[in-house]
Amino acid sequence: MKTLARFYYEFAESVRIAWAQIRANKMRSVLTALGVIIGIVAVTLMGTAIRGIDTGFNDSLAMLGDDVLYVQKWPWGPIEDWWNYVNRPPIQVADAERLSRVIENTPNSLLEVVVPVAGRGASVKASDSSVDGIYVFGTTADYARISGVDYKEGRLFNEIESSGGRSVCVLGYDVAEALFPGRSALGGTVRVGGHPLTIIGVFAKQGEFLGLISFDNQLVMPLNAYRKMFSIRRSTDLRVKVKDKTRLMQAKEELVGAMRRVRGQLPGERDNFTINEQQAFKAVLDPVKTAIAFAGLFITGLSLFVGAIGIMNITFVSVKERTKEIGTRKALGARRRTILLQFLIEAVSICLIGGTVGMMVSYTVFLGIQFQFPWFPVQFSPDLVVISMLVSVVTGIISGFAPAWGASRLDPVVALRYE
Amino acid sequence: MIPPPPPAAHVPRTVRPPGPLVIDIEDVTKLYRMGAEIVHALRGVALKVHRNEYMAIMGPSGSGKSTLMNMLGCLDTPTSGHYHFNGKDVSSMSDDELASIRNREIGFVFQTFNLLPRSTSLHNVELPLIYAGLPPAARRARAREALENVGLGDRMLHKPNELSGGQRQRVAVARALVNHPSILLADEPTGNLDSKTGEEIMQLFDQLYEQGNTIIVVTHEEDIARHARRAIRLHDGLIESDRMTGN
Ligand SMILES: Nc1ncnc2c1ncn2[C@@H]1O[C@H](COP(=O)(O)OP(=O)(O)OP(=O)(O)O)[C@@H](O)[C@H]1O
Numbered sequence: 055m056k057t058l059a060r061f062y063y064e065f066a067e068s069v070r071i072a073w074a075q076i077r078a079n080k081m082r083s084v085l086t087a088l089g090v091i092i093g094i095v096a097v098t099l100m101g102t103a104i105r106g107i108d109t110g111f112n113d114s115l116a117m118l119g120d121d122v123l124y125v126q127k128w129p130w131g132p133i134e135d136w137w138n139y140v141n142r143p144p145i146q147v148a149d150a151e152r153l154s155r156v157i158e159n160t161p162n163s164l165l166e167v168v169v170p171v172a173g174r175g176a177s178v179k180a181s182d183s184s185v186d187g188i189y190v191f192g193t194t195a196d197y198a199r200i201s202g203v204d205y206k207e208g209r210l211f212n213e214i215e216s217s218g219g220r221s222v223c224v225l226g227y228d229v230a231e232a233l234f235p236g237r238s239a240l241g242g243t244v245r246v247g248g249h250p251l252t253i254i255g256v257f258a259k260q261g262e263f264l265g266l267i268s269f270d271n272q273l274v275m276p277l278n279a280y281r282k283m284f285s286i287r288r289s290t291d292l293r294v295k296v297k298d299k300t301r302l303m304q305a306k307e308e309l310v311g312a313m314r315r316v317r318g319q320l321p322g323e324r325d326n327f328t329i330n331e332q333q334a335f336k337a338v339l340d341p342v343k344t345a346i347a348f349a350g351l352f353i354t355g356l357s358l359f360v361g362a363i364g365i366m367n368i369t370f371v372s373v374k375e376r377t378k379e380i381g382t383r384k385a386l387g388a389r390r391r392t393i394l395l396q397f398l399i400e401a402v403s404i405c406l407i408g409g410t411v412g413m414m415v416s417y418t419v420f421l422g423i424q425f426q427f428p429w430f431p432v433q434f435s436p437d438l439v440v441i442s443m444l445v446s447v448v449t450g451i452i453s454g455f456a457p458a459w460g461a462s463r464l465d466p467v468v469a470l471r472y473e
Numbered sequence: 474m475i476p477p478p479p480p481a482a483h484v485p486r487t488v489r490p491p492g493p494l495v496i497d498i499e500d501v502t503k504l505y506r507m508g509a510e511i512v513h514a515l516r517g518v519a520l521k522v523h524r525n526e527y528m529a530i531m532g533p534s535g536s537g538k539s540t541l542m543n544m545l546g547c548l549d550t551p552t553s554g555h556y557h558f559n560g561k562d563v564s565s566m567s568d569d570e571l572a573s574i575r576n577r578e579i580g581f582v583f584q585t586f587n588l589l590p591r592s593t594s595l596h597n598v599e600l601p602l603i604y605a606g607l608p609p610a611a612r613r614a615r616a617r618e619a620l621e622n623v624g625l626g627d628r629m630l631h632k633p634n635e636l637s638g639g640q641r642q643r644v645a646v647a648r649a650l651v652n653h654p655s656i657l658l659a660d661e662p663t664g665n666l667d668s669k670t671g672e673e674i675m676q677l678f679d680q681l682y683e684q685g686n687t688i689i690v691v692t693h694e695e696d697i698a699r700h701a702r703r704a705i706r707l708h709d710g711l712i713e714s715d716r717m718t719g720n
């Protein structure tokens with residue numbers, strides 16, 4: 055109890071001395087804190103950027119649908135043994151019909167609906183303008199069941215339009231904006247590969263996938279209309295919605311079995327198709343994301359490290375300047391840890407000031423970025439504040455430790471003689 | 474305040490009967506190694522000091538006075554020999570135990586005052602009590618009392634640079650005594666003061682002696698040493714003489 059009280063009094067005294075010291079050496083303290091400020095700003099801004107990228111990434115993945123399995127020839131992500139895939143038979147629209155039948159005949163199937171999608175890049179023309187590089191694809195009316203996307207106006211084609219291969223289409227948001235700026239595209243006509251299509255709907259804005267592919271640069275039409283314009287032999291895949299996304303893995307197993315039956319594969323034969331899913335994408339991209347985060351934090355961490363060296367330097371200077379004071383304090387009964395604590399608190403105080411100011415600067419920059427570049431993925435969160443405060447304290451302790459330790463070990467006689 | 478000093482020759486000299494043994498050193502040596510050269514600062518010193526003594530340590534420059542003083546004050550440990558402080562063997566104590574002895578049992582007064590420059594007199598005097606673990610209210614009361622005792626009741630909130638040299642040394646004396654130590658050690662306390670102010674500080678010491686303190690003063694001035702009741706002379710690391718001073 056007594057030692058605890060003494061520790062508290064010594065702590066309070068150290069804080070008092072630290073503040074007096076900082077105020078007495080304002081310029082020096084400000085310059086030293088500046089190093090920490092820059093470090094903290096760099097680290098926290100990198101933190102917000104990483105957070106933002108992460109969120110953007112997850113939003114992008116959500117666009118793929120977390121309850122949709124993709125039946126495709128090629129797996130997502132890098133492969134080395136391409137020769138194992140290249141000779142697989144392409145996915146056919148007929149596979150979709152057969153797969154649907156297999157699923158219908160499976161009791162308690164975990165799979166809900168199969169939708170074939172065939173697409174390619176193409177240019178889309180209106181009467182007086184055209185846009186290139188639009189992802190044009192054909193699918194069935196069931197597409198509405200797997201895509202959670204909203205409509206700005208209109209609707210998707212229905213069963214009758216779909217099976218009849220009517221010349222209708224739904225435009226992505228940006229396509230509609232480009233071709234029909236400031237007016238409704240509904241009822242208008244666009245030409246794809248020379249064929250006229252009547253616009254029956256426009257999707258709401260969706261955003262970009264990983265900042266690469268815009269989901270708003272697309273055009274969707276009935277598959278039976280699409281196959282009149284383009285070959286669908288090599289460009290089809292199947293999307294299968296699962297009933298319960300918490301049992302995605304079981305659903306995937308069921309789908310593999312069903313596809314093997316569709317393909318008439320023998321036991322022991324390797325699958326001649328791949329089931330892709332968002333999770334697999336994540337597995338491929340997560341390490342990349344982690345690497346970016348580590349590299350970013352490492353590089354910005356270096357600036358914090360430079361700040362820490364500044365703190366260490368100034369603490370060494372402070373110990374040197376006050377050697378005689380250390381001797382006096384020891385003569386009056388200060389123990390080693392009292393002296394250690396005193397200089398550690400000084401170092402930590404400067405770091406905390408730096409951390410607080412750095413935090414405020416970061417937040418201002420963050421607000422500025424949000425205001426000027428709303429599309430830029432940054433995210434600021436309270437735990438970032440806590441973390442950077444912790445980082446400042448730890449920086450102070452680590453960088454102050456060597457000089458403070460040296461001070462605590464000074465021989466009182468030598469310290470008192472120091473001029 | 475201290476009354477103006479009467480002529481030195483008429484200072485009433487009370488000699489308080491010696492109390493229990495405080496300092497007991499036997500055959501203490503201290504070596505300093507300066508590269509290849511070895512300096513024998515103390516070559517075998519034996520000394521006993523009792524409570525209620527008022528002793529001066531004299532000797533020429535470099536004779537080892539400060540070295541001996543640091544040893545007595547538990548700031549330094551002997552190279553060889555024994556040191557018992559209040560019956561406890563100090564030579565074998567750890568750094569923190571020594572710090573605790575310095576805090577509770579020893580009051581230091583330095584030639585250069587050694588006050589914390591940015592702290593008030595009051596805070597300077599409180600410092601040993603902080604290390605002793607006293608709560609703030611008690612610290613303040615004791616520090617105030619100590620400052621009043623050295624005649625600085627009206628300078629509590631002054632910082633060292635707002636005080637005269639003599640006043641600074643009084644603050645240092647108050648700081649040395651605030652924790653009621655067994656002994657007050659002063660290494661040339663008047664060395665940085667003019668002779669009149671120095672004389673005033675010595676009068677303060679006399680008064681503190683009358684109040685019951687045990688005092689050791691290092692000096693090389695006969696006038697200063699004359700205030701003490703006993704004087705030892707060091708020469709080249711050895712005690713040359715040890716005698717009572719009288720009128
Ligand atoms: N830290 C040290 N390193 C080396 N030699 C030292 C050290 N401290 C003291 N000495 C030497 O020890 C001897 C005694 O020194 P000390 O300071 O005790 O003398 P002093 O009697 O106090 O002298 P003064 O009257 O000048 O203060 C001197 O020769 C000095 O050079």
Ligand SMILES: [Mg+2]
Pocket residue numbers: 538539540660
């Ligand atoms: Mg000396």
